[in-house]
Amino acid sequence: MALREHKSLNEILKFVRENEQENPAHLVLRAKQFPDWPIKEIAEQIAARKKAKDKLPEWYNHPEIIFPPALSMEQCSSEATAKFKASLVKGRHFADLSGGFGIDTYYLSQQFDNVIYVEQQTHLCELAAYNFQQLKKNIVIHHQEAAQFLAETGVHFDWIYVDPARRDQNQKKVSRWQDCSPDLTILLPDILNKCENLLVKGAPMLDISQGVEDLKGYVRNVYVLEWKGEVRELLFHLRKEKTTNPSIKAVLLSDDGEVKKHFEANRVEEETSIVHYSMPQKYIFEPSPSLMKSGLFKALAKAFAIQKLHPNTQLFTASDTLKDFPGRSFLLHEIIQVNKKALKKILPDMKVNLSTRNFPMPVADLKKKLGIKDGGEYYIFACTLQDESKRLLLCKKIKNQ
Structure with missing residues (x-):
């Protein structure tokens, strides 16, 4: 029972x-x-x-x-990301072709008059129906595979949402569309024939350029969603009209799904932007995880008029602090040689938050070499600088960033 x-x-x-x-x-x-x-x-x-x-x-x-069981809890969207998705959509008719636990269906449904939840697993359909009833949401349940539903429905939807299952037959995590279920590269023409807009959720590990390419030119926008300091999911917005240069948007979300910070550019802007390099100045800027995932480093440097420390070191520097930088800002205190004695002279308790950027030694090994203990108010970036030297940048985080 x-x-x-x-x-x-x-x-x-x-x-x-x-x-x-x-x-x-x-x-x-x-x-x-x-x-x-x-x-x-x-x-x-x-x-x-x-x-x-x-x-x-x-x-x-x-x-x-x-x-639901643990796997469905792991795979379902957070309330924050689901609410953000709901802010992107609106219309009369909506279908979620991969209903699952129903979190996305529930939040996106609030923007539509008629909502359909599609799911092939019986227990998830029954659980969603029960929960929607408790939440007093009138959502129609279809216990079907997505392809079967598309073949049989006569409705043309304003928006369709798909979150493909990202586990293979051995329950290993996968990310490319071809390895997920349903396979969007096969189902895409049928979906686009049934809707004006398609929103697809991808795994954080999915390569953005590959994901766009595999969706055959229909992607208009890519959203890289960051919540609580981690990239949680990628969103791809598609329409039937093809485009060659989709917008890529790094988005930092609050717990309420509101946008705290964001940065937007595209691959052409990234490829054509000229970036300047500099030795460390008064301030150091670390892009947020969503910005790191987006890969829009040149466009970011141009937009904020800041310099990079090295072509392969994803840290930026400037003589003035920045407002609304999508990431963390630090005040630089010292540039130190990678040497335990030199570090101890400046930081006697050796308590610091260490990370590496374009550095030939993993964090764990560098901690051991330097005798560093975690914690404290200081941060060290071990990195390669413009002149190819390897250095420790001792910084303090600027509050309210």
């Missing part, structure tokens, strides 16, 4: 909320204390709620929501 059908569901969900700090594995060992309850499923709910607290706060705070 599915958990949502259990006669004691309300009591079980109350127990889950009251015991969410319990170790799920320890709870399973106490199964004999609850002979009439599905303790394994209850333990899964407790584990899922631990993840949902930060990732899905609205659903976490709803007392009747039931969460």
